[in-house]
Amino acid sequence: RSWTFDQKPAGPELLAQPDFVLLHRVPLIKGKSARESLEEQGLWNEYKGKFPFNPTRFDDQSLYVSNEQMTNDADLAYFGVISIGTPPQSFTVIFDTGSSNLWIPSVYCSSAACANHKRFNPSLSSTFKNAGKSLSIRYGTGSMTGFEGFDTVVVGGIPVKNQIFGLSQSEAPFMAHMKADGILGLAYPRLAASQATPVFDNMMTQHLVNQDMFSVYLTRNSAVGSMVTFGGVDTNHYSGQIAWIPLSSQMYWQITVDSVTVNGQIVACNGGCQAIVDTGTSNIVGPQADISSMARAVGAHSANGDNVVNCNNINNMPSMVFHIHGQAFTLPASTYVRQSTYYGCRTGLQSSSSDLWILGDIFIRQYYSIFSRAQNMVGLALAR
Numbered sequence: 152r153s154w155t156f157d158q159k160p161a162g163p164e165l166l167a168q169p170d171f172v173l174l175h176r177v178p179l180i181k182g183k184s185a186r187e188s189l190e191e192q193g194l195w196n197e198y199k200g201k202f203p204f205n206p207t208r209f210d211d212q213s214l215y216v217s218n219e220q221m222t223n224d225a226d227l228a229y230f231g232v233i234s235i236g237t238p239p240q241s242f243t244v245i246f247d248t249g250s251s252n253l254w255i256p257s258v259y260c261s262s263a264a265c266a267n268h269k270r271f272n273p274s275l276s277s278t279f280k281n282a283g284k285s286l287s288i289r290y291g292t293g294s295m296t297g298f299e300g301f302d303t304v305v306v307g308g309i310p311v312k313n314q315i316f317g318l319s320q321s322e323a324p325f326m327a328h329m330k331a332d333g334i335l336g337l338a339y340p341r342l343a344a345s346q347a348t349p350v351f352d353n354m355m356t357q358h359l360v361n362q363d364m365f366s367v368y369l370t371r372n373s374a375v376g377s378m379v380t381f382g383g384v385d386t387n388h389y390s391g392q393i394a395w396i397p398l399s400s401q402m403y404w405q406i407t408v409d410s411v412t413v414n415g416q417i418v419a420c421n422g423g424c425q426a427i428v429d430t431g432t433s434n435i436v437g438p439q440a441d442i443s444s445m446a447r448a449v450g451a452h453s454a455n456g457d458n459v460v461n462c463n464n465i466n467n468m469p470s471m472v473f474h475i476h477g478q479a480f481t482l483p484a485s486t487y488v489r490q491s492t493y494y495g496c497r498t499g500l501q502s503s504s505s506d507l508w509i510l511g512d513i514f515i516r517q518y519y520s521i522f523s524r525a526q527n528m529v530g531l532a533l534a535r
Contacts, residue, residue, distance in 0.1 A: 174361075175307035177378065179377035180377070181228050185328040190493045191493075226434065226489075226499075228433070229369055229512065235305075236271070236303065237277045243331045244333045245333075245335070247429075248338055248367070249404075250342065251338045252288070253349070254318070254334055255332050256269065257318035260320050264323065264327040273318065280313075282301055282315060283299075286317040286347075298317070299317055300318055302314065309359045315347045316347075337349065337365065351365060354381065363525035364526075368380070389535055394478045395528045396530070397476070398528060406426055411471060413469050414448070424437075428522075429511050432512070434501045434512070434513055437502065438502065438504075438505070439504070441502075442500050449469055449498065458498040473510070482513065486513060487499050517534055518531040
């Protein structure tokens with residue numbers, strides 16, 4: 152099945168969608184994160200020592216040409232199912248707005264990480280074509296290497312023909328702890344390794360979506376209900392107005408944040424900073440001095456590499472407010488504090504060596520996020 156629509160809206164203000172608009176929804180399961188599984192097994196501290204979290208998305212601009220940057224984020228918990236090939240072979244993937252390539256494990260991979268995930272067998276697909284190119288994706292603590300091929304990829308019922316994707320032949324050890332088989336990148340083509348065309352770009356050029364946008368809804372606690380919607384917005388998932396924010400750069404979904412305040416005082420991003428809205432990162436990530444300042448302002452202290460708080464204090468802790476494009480986006484303590492069965496309560500604040508901030512799943516759970524390629528904007532609205 153494929154659909155062609157000729158009329159595109161002239162701007163974000165025309166997003167009131169008639170009833171007949173086809174939205175293509177991919178349900179996401181909120182599963183156990185690698186961290187939760189490792190904590191249960193008593194292996195978290197050992198793992199953390201071996202694979203320290205490193206938001207490597209932007210350590211080295213020169214690597215963008217040949218290497219996609221992917222984070223070894225142990226807290227990622229949202230996965231959706233896609234299929235590749237004819238007949239279809241199914242895989243769970245992270246829908247990642249912070250990268251641009253699609254890749255999955257292949258039967259040619261013998262790494263431990265491939266042994267406990269589904270592997271694509273190209274010889275079983277009548278529509279597979281080898282692209283004759285190798286692919287290398289670098290992580291903070293290792294890499295994935297493989298080769299590229301073309302095949303039909305079905306996402307949310309949409310058959311994307313001749314989609315280029317990576318087939319892994321070796322994977323970094325930490326991938327064995329990840330629940331998803333692979334990654335589906337939703338950022339801009341400029342970020343893609345080996346100039347691969349991203350899935351959503353092919354959806355647009357093959358006229359498979361009504362509007363050149365997709366949107367993401369992440370549940371707070373429920374295992375089911377999270378959703379990526381291709382081709383528009385789902386009004387069931389937000390309330391109030393959508394705030395449209397122009398991108399400051401078209402590689403990541405990058406925007407300008409004016410400041411971050413706690414109790415009316417600027418505690419971070421003084422004078423403005425750059426941030427990416429990133430479904431492939433679980434927390435709020437920023438420069439060390441700023442993250443320390445925010446942690447202090449909400450009453451957290453550093454312990455064992457986390458910003459820790461007393462679980463009994465959550466109801467009395469202040470909100471963090473991100474001021475973006477003249478509007479205030481508030482994160483109450485209940486949204487930015489995570490409770491672990493084994494390690495008490497910690498904030499979802501992480502520091503990095505980069506000046507670029509990441510607004511990850513903690514932010515997206517609170518604000519339904521719309522990614523408009525037609526307008527090169529991010530839309531944010533209070534999630535229901």
